[in-house]
Amino acid sequence: MTKFKFNKAERLKSEKTIGRMFKEGHSFGVYPLRLVWLKVEEPRSDSPVQFTVSVGKKNFKSAVARNRIKRKVREAWRLDKSRLYKKLEGADGQLAFMVLYTAKEDLPYQDIEKAMKTVIHIFIKKNMPPANKRRENVPPLS
RNA sequence: ACUGCAGGCUACUCCAUCGCCUGGCCCCAAUCCCCUGAAGGGGGAGAAGGGGUUCGGGAGGAAAGUCCGGACAACGCAGAGCGCCACACCACCUAACGGGUGGGGUUCCGGUGUAAUACCGGGAUACAGAGCGUGUCACAGAAAAUUACCGCCUUCGGGUAAGGGUGAAAACGUGCGGUAAGAGCGCACGGCGUCCCCGGGUAACCGGGGAGGCGGAUAAACCUUGUGGGUUGAAAUGCCACGUACAUCCCGAUUCCGGCGGCGGGCCAUCCGUGGCCCAAAGCCGGAGCAAUGUUGCUCGCACUGUUGGCGGCCCCUGGGCGGCCAGUCGGGAGGGGUAGGCAGCUAGAGUUUGGCCGUGAGGCCAUCCCCAGAUAAAUGAUGGAGAUCCCGACUUGUCGGGAUUACAGAAUCCGGCUUAUUGGCUUGCAGUGUUU
RNA sequence: GGUCGGUUGGCCGAGUGGCUAGGCAGAGGUCUGCAAAACCUCGUACAGCGGUUCGACUCCGCUACCGACCU
Numbered sequence A: 001m002t003k004f005k006f007n008k009a010e011r012l013k014s015e016k017t018i019g020r021m022f023k024e025g026h027s028f029g030v031y032p033l034r035l036v037w038l039k040v041e042e043p044r045s046d047s048p049v050q051f052t053v054s055v056g057k058k059n060f061k062s063a064v065a066r067n068r069i070k071r072k073v074r075e076a077w078r079l080d081k082s083r084l085y086k087k088l089e090g091a092d093g094q095l096a097f098m099v100l101y102t103a104k105e106d107l108p109y110q111d112i113e114k115a116m117k118t119v120i121h122i123f124i125k126k127n128m129p130p131a132n133k134r135r136e137n138v139p140p141l142s
Numbered sequence B: 001a002c003u004g005c006a007g008g009c010u011a012c013u014c015c016a017u018c019g020c021c022u023g024g025c026c027c028c029a030a031u032c033c034c035c036u037g038a039a040g041g042g043g044g045a046g047a048a049g050g051g052g053u054u055c056g057g058g059a060g061g062a063a064a065g066u067c068c069g070g071a072c073a074a075c076g077c078a079g080a081g082c083g084c085c086a087c088a089c090c091a092c093c094u095a096a097c098g099g100g101u102g103g104g105g106u107u108c109c110g111g112u113g114u115a116a117u118a119c120c121g122g123g124a125u126a127c128a129g130a131g132c133g134u135g136u137c138a139c140a141g142a143a144a145a146u147u148a149c150c151g152c153c154u155u156c157g158g159g160u161a162a163g164g165g166u167g168a169a170a171a172c173g174u175g176c177g178g179u180a181a182g183a184g185c186g187c188a189c190g191g192c193g194u195c196c197c198c199g200g201g202u203a204a205c206c207g208g209g210g211a212g213g214c215g216g217a218u219a220a221a222c223c224u225u226g227u228g229g230g231u232u233g234a235a236a237u238g239c240c241a242c243g244u245a246c247a248u249c250c251c252g253a254u255u256c257c258g259g260c261g262g263c264g265g266g267c268c269a270u271c272c273g274u275g276g277c278c279c280a281a282a283g284c285c286g287g288a289g290c291a292a293u294g295u296u297g298c299u300c301g302c303a304c305u306g307u308u309g310g311c312g313g314c315c316c317c318u319g320g321g322c323g324g325c326c327a328g329u330c331g332g333g334a335g336g337g338g339u340a341g342g343c344a345g346c347u348a349g350a351g352u353u354u355g356g357c358c359g360u361g362a363g364g365c366c367a368u369c370c371c372c373a374g375a376u377a378a379a380u381g382a383u384g385g386a387g388a389u390c391c392c393g394a395c396u397u398g399u400c401g402g403g404a405u406u407a408c409a410g411a412a413u414c415c416g417g418c419u420u421a422u423u424g425g426c427u428u429g430c431a432g433u434g435u436u437u
Numbered sequence C: 001g002g003u004c005g006g007u008u009g010g011c012c013g014a015g016u017g018g019c020u021a022g023g024c025a026g027a028g029g030u031c032u033g034c035a036a037a038a039c040c041u042c043g044u045a046c047a048g049c050g051g052u053u054c055g056a057c058u059c060c061g062c063u064a065c066c067g068a069c070c071u
Helices: A015-024 A063-088 A110-126 A131-137
Strands: A027-030 A033-040 A050-053 A094-101
Touching: A015 A033, A015 A094, A027 A094, A033 A110, A050 A063, A063 A094, A110 A131
Parallel strands: A050 A094
Antiparallel strands: A027 A033, A033 A094
């Protein structure tokens, strides 16, 4: 039951962490999304991942439109994150995730959900090869 | 019924699944307290957190712009003056307002109608003062405000605003008289200010009469008059936690007087007990000065804070004067550093529903009912399915098929307004046109 | 959340209510064998909408956009 929830512990709120993500973190894009992520050594909560969304004011001037897109992206994350959580079981540290919405128009939910699934898939494929050798394949922080 | 104008109301509904924020209740539970005690047992409280087939609530008419007005909070005073800002026909409403309601003036439009005034309906209106002062008034024009030039007249001293046709604006307009030529110089009609009287109206103002007049515009130019405003704003403010650093540098003040007090000293008198006079430390009290603050514009007032101690030098001379340094305290400033978490403020209020009464109305009074968002990288969503409404097409005229549910837009301390954005529907008032009775 | 400031040609920038300076860039010309430089000429602007005024870049409202500050 708990796998579809989205609590406060799972939200990324620290301004410092977000600042570090853009300096030191890694990123890749899957239209219309772009993931920025960083491994945090001292977890702020007991959740394996802290997640947040960003929609630029440049692309969407209306606050209503920005809020709607953020809700859709959060919904997609909420429904698909369990796949990643399963892979992360037993790992120490915490991951900070930020998803940027890069499209210029408000896309329907199905498109966003599809992109989110791809994002999670690529992340697992790149950084989480099965079992024991996981730690070595995580790229070092620059 | 249609059209036009001016308003008002509303902001799709329901079901299922998965979620978000928030308040209550229940469960788990680290821990703490009490009783008894050898362990242990019993009872109670229970932060943060987790959970629940649990019970409630969860965006707007503009939540927006931040243009006004308040509540509330801080600044030692809600003190003074200056400055600054705002407002400006009258009355009322209101907690207050630059808002609203009603009325007045001015002006525009439409209709009816006239020789013309007029009447009806609707709109707009930052609408105090230009017979205080200062400034500005391009081009054109003789001249843009106290005045010249041309012209006209002349007794050659001068008089004269009729003419000069340009302009947004130029000496009340037209006619007659009058004159050397002219001029409100006089008269008739008309227009516009000032003052007084009468009538109506709470008043603005309107109507009538009289006196004395008529030398431009601009105050959303300075300004004058009147009225109001102390300033700053929830990133206010208070508390807790964490963290540097009661750290560094620069500047300023740290002076004097009086009273009480009497350590101690000097002089005089002496019946040797003491008495009188003078100087006078510590401490206490009061005052002046200085520094700084001066309610986050300037100045001032009152209040408040600091004004303590040590060490040398020079001069006269044995008690003072002058001038320094150091530390402390207080005040001002500079650069730099740390934190950017939590709680309160924070949602029961000029509140909401319904009804009655008063008022032309804005609104007021009374009763009744309800509790109705409090997030903070910032909650109210996603998916699916019905219904309802609207649009398009087809024809069997009430069915089918397709599409849309949209616009503007997301609370951030809270209210009252204003302004701006905006889809569709419903509805009220007024005017006009047409039809029927 | 609050408090302020700004918007003038393609770019930078001045402007007292009376025809919007100047520079860079662009176009044409003179000069040159050709260019550069220099000189001459030209085009293109007051963010938008209302109001005050005879007249508005300027004064006053509203709107849009850009920017600064606060602890």
